[in-house]
Amino acid sequence: MTIQTKGIKEYLASHMRDFGLLFALIAIMVFFQIVTGGTLMRPVNITNLFLQNSYIIIMALGMLIVIVSGNIDLSVGSVMGFIGALAAVLIVNYNVPMPVAMMICLITGGLIGAAQGYFVAMWRIPSFIVTLAGMLVFRGLSLWLLQGQSVGPFPREFQLLSTGFVGDIFPAVLGEYLAGVFGTRAFNVLSFSLGVVAAAAVIAMGLKKRNRNARYGTEDEPLSLFWLRNGIIAAAILFLMFKLSTFRGLPNVVVTMGVLILIYAFVTERTVIGRRIYALGGNEKAAKLSGIKTERLTFLAFVNMGVLAALAGLIFAARLNTATPKAGFALELDVIAAVFIGGASMSGGVGKIIGAVVGAFIMGVMNNGMSIMGIGIDYQQVIKGLVLLAAVFFDVYNKSKQA
Amino acid sequence: MTALLEMRAITKEFPGVKALDRVTLEVKAGEIHAICGENGAGKSTLMKVLSGVYPAGSYDGEIHFEGALAEFRDISDSEDRGIIIIHQELALVPQLSIAENIFLGNETATAGVIDWHETNHRTEALLKKVGLRESPGTLVDHIGVGKQQLVEIAKALSKNVKLLILDEPTAALQENDSRKLLDLMLELKAQGVTCIIITHKLGEVRYVADTVTVIRDGMSVSTKDAKVGLSENDIVRDMVGRDMSDRYPERTRRAGEMLMEIADWNVWHPEHRDRQVIHDISMNVRAGEVVGIAGLMGSGRTELAMSVFGKSYGRRISGTAKLHGQPVDVSTVARAIAAGLAYVTEDRKSLGLVLDETIRFNTTLADLGSVSKHGVLDFRAETLVAEKYRAALRTRTPSVFQKVGNLSGGNQQKVVLAKWLHTAPEVLILDEPTRGIDVGAKYEIYTIINDLSAQGKGVIMISSEMPELLGMCDRIYVMNEGSFVGELPAADASQERIMSLIVSE
Structure with missing residues (x-):
């Protein structure tokens, strides 16, 4: 069988969303790079960008699954704050050993998710209501747990969770030599090497998939677009990793985040449970009549969300080096916005992990860029709101044009 | 008596289908006129044309109402003239009171402010008229389906109805409530309201109707006086008397060993706790056999199939299911699938x-x-x-x-x-497998079904199209109101026999 390739124009029209999102992110980055006079892409700022958005991205992974399953979770900001508070109380006030405390926190997050999932899945109470209640409950419990005070600071090793960097395993001489070559202050060879490996992997996997599609006669993108898209992605990875390696290398949290993104992308796209979640969100009745245990899946989606919110809570607390009663306030909205900007559908069954991640970066770059420009928080909110609306409008408009 | 309504040579086409073909209907002032026909015969389409759901211009033919040509643009247009339809699915808002429902969209108000005193007063008068003893403030949700039907009629009366159309009004009612409703129709007739009743039940036709028109395959077949010498057989023949023009692929019929048995199956309605949907049904299917379940819409065929398939419908399900003579657990869909059951749903899209x-x-x-x-x-x-x-x-x-x-x-x-x-199922339940499919594709589906039975699988086929059941099945169960009212070998079955089993309560 031959590959069915449409013309570039036709293909772009039917895959507007995927390309639109990627180009939007690039356009936004270029825009802020220019208007901030190059500050956006400075190594220290790139590093900050990852640190600032890691917890949003981690929660967006769970939120994507919740939204694909046809639900929503408004409580994640509160739960994140609550877990940060719990960690602070355990570690700072009660000197609980760090691994034990972290374990307790993650399990608590899972239990919170289980409790909310129970009411959504077994009693069919709309998730909007259950998690709205959860949002209030855990906001209150954070206040109670911290007695309205900030608790900190954390021990050094806990902070590393967020602010630590992966050390270079290559000889220091090599790093110094390369720093000289590139004319930078430092050079972390490991980070850059990983970047090269990742970029190569993206292209290799793309080619492999293309080959497989060719063998089964699946429709695929035109070759020029394939190289354009994968070229941009690979170049972006190399560029970012180069920037990171000329600062302090790869932050621990980026490693955590990267691994989680890979795992969740794999689970949603390649596993039976992932497939079932899409079926559940796409048509719950059909899924049920196909023997899928829809209640259990919904329940698990919330448990997973709880654990990820807990992890985000730990990272956030470690980054601020203190737990405050206000932590996580209104953060659920950023997470949900990221998922919808990333192309997920409110009615469920549609959305991709990579979309949610790019959506989160779009929000993150805008936050960061506008702050550097000194735009007030008032205008920032307005602009972010309009971007969200524009992204979803774009989706709906495209769909109505296709129909 | 003069004609209140005349529908002349109404033809309505949908892409690829002629739903109505020169249908003629004449309803005299002050009579109760029954319309009978199979599912899909075109009754509903005809009523939609009459009420303006399909506006003037979208069909051919003429409607004359009260002696003048009527061209309705939409429902409110026809309602203004006094033509009101009460659909099978009631159009009441359960969370509102009886009074609020009756005057919904037609509120007694000045400058947008509702006069509750006047509203309740008028509601009481209307409720008295239809013989419903409930307070105007009672929520519609809190009264039974039978009473809700009366509220709909009261609502119609509030609009100065001249022609009241009831679409299978007793389908969801118990014996008692049905009788009350029919009596009310007779009373309204005495007050000068003209009625059209769409029904499958010949007993009802005999009880209330003055005239009966039979519609079949989008054509008006006959109009008869219902008061003198109405023969059930005539009507049944008129309803089903079509040639077996559809073709069915040939198959060697060879029923093998017993595959699946269901015994004493009882199911209750998931919401209405006191309503039993399936009564004591027992059935079986052998290897290589195609077994049909005939019945009208709402007779409980889908409910039976879904309750067997992993308890996907209903509450308090009792009875035994056996496969190869051994009891099997079909309590969840996953278990039913594992046991070798498959259920192809009636509504493939949803x-x-x-x-x-x-x-x-x-x-x-x-x-x-x-x-x-x-x-x-x-x-x-x-x-x-x-x-x-x-x-x-x-x-x-x-x-x-x-x-x-x-x-x-x-x-x-x-x-x-x-x-x-x-x-890889052993028994397939096919629920209306050819609904909404063009003739060519139907034939292909039939061929697939025959292939399955040749492989020794048991097929249970639910269908509203009787020729299809007669052409495909080895054996046909006839279902009505949640019970099996007959079982016929294909050789003995005919459309007339099946229909008379259904209509003779």
């Missing part, structure tokens, strides 16, 4: 398919275990499975990566069939 996803996605959905290892999907194996069924069922599509939402009805049905064939 119950059978994930429309936004591909053919491949839908084909493997009910048995992902076979295309995965340790929970990880093998796309290659999945594609091969999808391709296999695409070829075997001759699904017309550019590729198995096509979204099923873009396929035609017949091809969608093939994808649903593929999904269930992939679970």
